[in-house]
Amino acid sequence: MATRNIKEVAQLARVSVGTVSNVLNRPEIVSPATRERVFEAIKKLGFVRNEVARHLRVGRSRTVGLVVLDVANPFFVDVAQGAESVADDHDTMVVLCNSAGDPGRERRHLDQLEQQRVMGILITPVETDNTWLEELIARGTPVVLVDSPATGLQCSVAVDDRLGGQIAGAHLIERGHRRIMFVGGPPSIKQVADRHAGVASAVAAADGAVELLTATAPALTVAEGRAIGERVAALPPAERPTAAFCANDMMALGFLQAMASHGLRVPDDLAIIGYDDIDFAAAAAVPLSSVRQPRELLGRTAIDLLLEEVAEPEQHRHRQVIFQPDLVVRESSAMRRDA
Amino acid sequence: MATRNIKEVAQLARVSVGTVSNVLNRPEIVSPATRERVFEAIKKLGFVRNEVARHLRVGRSRTVGLVVLDVANPFFVDVAQGAESVADDHDTMVVLCNSAGDPGRERRHLDQLEQQRVMGILITPVETDNTWLEELIARGTPVVLVDSPATGLQCSVAVDDRLGGQIAGAHLIERGHRRIMFVGGPPSIKQVADRHAGVASAVAAADGAVELLTATAPALTVAEGRAIGERVAALPPAERPTAAFCANDMMALGFLQAMASHGLRVPDDLAIIGYDDIDFAAAAAVPLSSVRQPRELLGRTAIDLLLEEVAEPEQHRHRQVIFQPDLVVRESSAMRRDA
DNA sequence: TTGAGGTTTTGAGACGATTCAAAAGAATCT
DNA sequence: AGATTCTTTTGAATCGTCTCAAAACCTCAA
Numbered sequence: 001m002a003t004r005n006i007k008e009v010a011q012l013a014r015v016s017v018g019t020v021s022n023v024l025n026r027p028e029i030v031s032p033a034t035r036e037r038v039f040e041a042i043k044k045l046g047f048v049r050n051e052v053a054r055h056l057r058v059g060r061s062r063t064v065g066l067v068v069l070d071v072a073n074p075f076f077v078d079v080a081q082g083a084e085s086v087a088d089d090h091d092t093m094v095v096l097c098n099s100a101g102d103p104g105r106e107r108r109h110l111d112q113l114e115q116q117r118v119m120g121i122l123i124t125p126v127e128t129d130n131t132w133l134e135e136l137i138a139r140g141t142p143v144v145l146v147d148s149p150a151t152g153l154q155c156s157v158a159v160d161d162r163l164g165g166q167i168a169g170a171h172l173i174e175r176g177h178r179r180i181m182f183v184g185g186p187p188s189i190k191q192v193a194d195r196h197a198g199v200a201s202a203v204a205a206a207d208g209a210v211e212l213l214t215a216t217a218p219a220l221t222v223a224e225g226r227a228i229g230e231r232v233a234a235l236p237p238a239e240r241p242t243a244a245f246c247a248n249d250m251m252a253l254g255f256l257q258a259m260a261s262h263g264l265r266v267p268d269d270l271a272i273i274g275y276d277d278i279d280f281a282a283a284a285a286v287p288l289s290s291v292r293q294p295r296e297l298l299g300r301t302a303i304d305l306l307l308e309e310v311a312e313p314e315q316h317r318h319r320q321v322i323f324q325p326d327l328v329v330r331e332s333s334a335m336r337r338d339a
Numbered sequence: 340m341a342t343r344n345i346k347e348v349a350q351l352a353r354v355s356v357g358t359v360s361n362v363l364n365r366p367e368i369v370s371p372a373t374r375e376r377v378f379e380a381i382k383k384l385g386f387v388r389n390e391v392a393r394h395l396r397v398g399r400s401r402t403v404g405l406v407v408l409d410v411a412n413p414f415f416v417d418v419a420q421g422a423e424s425v426a427d428d429h430d431t432m433v434v435l436c437n438s439a440g441d442p443g444r445e446r447r448h449l450d451q452l453e454q455q456r457v458m459g460i461l462i463t464p465v466e467t468d469n470t471w472l473e474e475l476i477a478r479g480t481p482v483v484l485v486d487s488p489a490t491g492l493q494c495s496v497a498v499d500d501r502l503g504g505q506i507a508g509a510h511l512i513e514r515g516h517r518r519i520m521f522v523g524g525p526p527s528i529k530q531v532a533d534r535h536a537g538v539a540s541a542v543a544a545a546d547g548a549v550e551l552l553t554a555t556a557p558a559l560t561v562a563e564g565r566a567i568g569e570r571v572a573a574l575p576p577a578e579r580p581t582a583a584f585c586a587n588d589m590m591a592l593g594f595l596q597a598m599a600s601h602g603l604r605v606p607d608d609l610a611i612i613g614y615d616d617i618d619f620a621a622a623a624a625v626p627l628s629s630v631r632q633p634r635e636l637l638g639r640t641a642i643d644l645l646l647e648e649v650a651e652p653e654q655h656r657h658r659q660v661i662f663q664p665d666l667v668v669r670e671s672s673a674m675r676r677d678a
Numbered sequence: 679t680t681g682a683g684g685t686t687t688t689g690a691g692a693c694g695a696t697t698c699a700a701a702a703g704a705a706t707c708t
Numbered sequence: 709a710g711a712t713t714c715t716t717t718t719g720a721a722t723c724g725t726c727t728c729a730a731a732a733c734c735t736c737a738a
Contacts, residue, residue, distance in 0.1 A: 003456075003479050005724055016688045021726055031686060046478050051454035052400075053724035056391050056693050071420070072618075077410050084437070093451055095434040098423070112432055115390035117342075139385050140342050222618060253622045279411075279561060280619045283592045287624075344694055355718045360696055370716060392694035396723050681738085688731070694723105701718070708711080 065113035082299025164325035165198020181241035225251030229258025352380035421638025503664035504537020520580035564590030568597025628672035
């Protein structure tokens, strides 16, 4: 009902508002007796500090925004958990926003976060063109790009997606595959483009002996993966690839489902390798091979960089941190029994 | 850098701050010419409204908190997406907080949300005892319980978990199982207790012909499900249950993994049924049977109730909305081939 | 008793936007 | 022109907290 303010507390404790504020922020400079009186008043009134007013006065916020491409993808949930674990130690709040791959939604979230004057923003942008982001930065909100390359105007943490694609491709080639399909999404998403470039370079290194097909979906979801899987399963065996490298594990799971529902055996009829190594990958119908990224670490590092920038804006130099992916081989890309 | 304020805009546009505020909030009462001048000034300065100051003055916030038990569980992500879709239409922000089943974390999140003076809170509480929540409500923050029964002091949306447990139990009994295990979690979590009570009632209805075992894990995670699965797989066949009803799909997936890694066939050696019907359930090694809850609807209804309460605090009557779960039968509980 | 030095407490501005009564300006009618 | 009504614009007060210079209070020594 009636939310109490510092003034009412001051009245009840028979001190000035300045003293109450001191008790809240620098209790050590207040004499024990008054401090006690103030605490009692706070308790009796059920006073809860108004962080909004505090923020307005102090000018800096204790929350950071994290804008991800898809909350339904456990990869991003893990990144968020990493970020939150660090934020917790700096009593900072992380607000998770989902752009769902839609530039409009992304922009609305950024608007909202800027209006809230958050301390900074961690974002996996939908598009590579980020003039909008640059304006945001110019206006004073620090930004760290997550899982995406920086332009030098901001910090970034990323995993070498090209290398990841290459590792996946090399693995499939080494397993004897000569007809590989990249099951990807919108090439406007940098990660997708890089993973594709990576597998393409592995194929190129095989000196023409390997063929690379490419399927492109409008989004990196289970449903889209399944849709592409259906189309592939419908092809005459001779035209089918013998292996699919999916742009992420969600697509790989969908693709796998499609194989199963058409009676195609994985990995014998078709091998699959995903990307991200989300926890569900290991629990799939056929445990999925996947390119692993250090998910929590990505989130932790991102917010570390942000906090660093906020703490010392002056001498801060933007940095680009890049991690290496590694390959987790499971049954979905095991050696073919009939090869 | 320099974030601009309404005053600078007013200066540049040669109007008073009141007029700028009017342009922002009630443009129709401002003459087109001035309005245009103000917009230009806003654009030229890159002015972004300070929502913090606005909130302080106006007194009501445009964000609601959603505190869930486990962000890593796609069930809650779906609930969140449902809530967000409604919030979007009321340009309101949903901040997602993860209590991770820890009362301490939950409380810290509630503190923070209250300090931010959010418009209201949607929560799936960790514990049934919610005196803390009641104080929060008494102090003026509206709360809607999600997937949890209300005490009458607040609205709630829930799914009939007892019925869900009963449906699952009846299904397994009908499939010929006579030794059923409930793979559950902390009974302090109401959902777990109810699902257990439900399956127990189904067993009781079978008139002593069916035996119910119970395993209790400290958390409802994939890892805990796997751990219990390992223990069950290690039992001599005669002591093993023939079916497992898991408190949620995460546990069911873990349990299933354990069966697979010990060479036990599902459903022939042991049938499994989960709860929530998350998207990954259908994509599992053996597609999981599961008790489905209307996940997005739960979130949507919860925020509807909250918005209703906030809009008309006077004549608002707290309501308890209860949905019915339904059973999705897949391969993991198919008829046993050897029965 | 006075003064110096130290510790506590005070209270008047901010912070940035919104509100609203009142002033100013336009338009219409006698 | 003057009175009346309607439309725009103004600017001071306000939301709740923090800050900081100044005031008040202590203690101890000369």
